Amino acid sequence: LSYTFLMETGCDDVLVPTVDYQYDLTTASYTQLLRHNQKLFSSNLAILSKWSPFASEAELLKQFDDIGEHGTKIIVFNxxxxxDGDMELDFNSDKKDILITGAQKKVKTNKHEKLVTQDYIANRLRYSLRAYASILYLRVPDSFRIILRGKDVEPHNVVNDLLYRECVLYKPQIAGLPELSIVTTIGFVKGAPDTDVQGFNVYHKNRLITAFLESCQQLIWQRAGSCGYS
Known part of the structure; x- marks a missing residue:
């Protein structure tokens, strides 16, 4: 649960209480699904009832009413x-997004003290949940949707932002493992080298692992006055 929960209960480890239910189509109701035993289920339910917005099991189960046959609902509270007295998350600046409060201000680069425009996805994903979600998956199936604040998140492929694109076969040297290789796409963003944007987007099984990860070779490119990413 939250940091407040961990501090007030004196927990040394991160504790995530979970409860599982099985939906009965014949009775249109939920029954408790015991992964371990009734004692653990009741303990987790008691924790959720005390520390979540839902004071009873009935209130908790009502959250499934608008999900449908499948899906995930995320509730942010407290x-x-x-x-400055502002919430750590900003829900007001953009009605279609959730932002980190104050993080979307223009910043100066260390080199030449040039202003970095926040229009680039590499900068916006640091404070915008919509921007981050747009690059979370490399390829999005037709039947898959991410909905944020009632609006669909449009997938964004950073390769489409690149100028002078080039495909390069990357062969990492890993001791003790068979030789691996993968085709990467590199290029330059509009405004390079004056724009402080560089790095590799690393995906594993179609999901983003690291965004705009810098490499040793990139540091050489930056010193030469250019930048690129894939």
Whole structure:
């Protein structure tokens, strides 16, 4: 649960209480699904009832009413306030997005103190949930949707942002493992080298692992006055 929960209960480890239910089509109701035993289920349910917005099992089960046959619902509550009295997450600046409060301000680069425009996805994903979700999957199936604040998230492929694109066969040297290889796409963003954007987007099984990861070779490119990413 939250940091507040961990601090007030004195937990040394991260604790995530979960409860499982099975839907009965004949009775249109939910029954408890015991992964371990009734004692653990009841303990987890008691924790959720005390520390979540739902004070009873009935209130918790009502959250399934608008999900449908499948899907995931994420509920954010009890947010902290910063020193200025603002919530740590900003729900007001963009009605279609959730932002980290104050993070979308323009910043200066260390080199030449040039302003970095926040229009680039590499910068926006640091504070925008919609931007991050747009690159979360490399290829999105037709039947898959991410909906944020009632609006679909449009998938964004960073390769389409590149100029002078080139495909390069990458062969990592890993001791003790058979030789692996993967085709990467590299190029330059509009405004390079004056735009401080570089790095590789690393995906595993279609899901983003690291965004705009810098490499040793990139540091050489930056010193030469150019930048690129894939």
């Amino acid at each position: 947010l902290w306030f910063n020193d």
